[in-house]
Amino acid sequence: MLRVEGNRNYHNDYMDPTFVAWGARRFVTDDPAASPYLNALEAPFWSPCPAWVYWGGCEVFSDDATAFVRMM
Numbered sequence: 001m002l003r004v005e006g007n008r009n010y011h012n013d014y015m016d017p018t019f020v021a022w023g024a025r026r027f028v029t030d031d032p033a034a035s036p037y038l039n040a041l042e043a044p045f046w047s048p049c050p051a052w053v054y055w056g057g058c059e060v061f062s063d064d065a066t067a068f069v070r071m072m
Contacts, residue, residue, distance in 0.1 A: 004060055012058035020060065044071040 004010060004017040027038045037045070041064055051072060055065040 007060050007063075009058050009060050009062055013060040015060045040068055041071070044068075047072070 004015070004020045027035065029035060053065060053069050055062055
């Protein structure tokens with residue numbers, strides 16, 4: 001189970017934990033290669049064009065977005 005409440009930015013972001021858990025259950029599988037575009041942290045991919053990634057430092061996904069940009 002995804003633990004959004006344990007995230008350092010939990011109290012700063014408006015993302016509801018039930019929505020995040022629903023998204024994880026619906027779109028992310030145990031096999032990262034099965035859906036690499038929906039689970040890019042576990043299955044980074046090469047793109048021939050630049051990707052625009054926009055996020056704020058106080059968002060729940062801030063650490064994940066930073067890791068994604070570093071991998072891509």
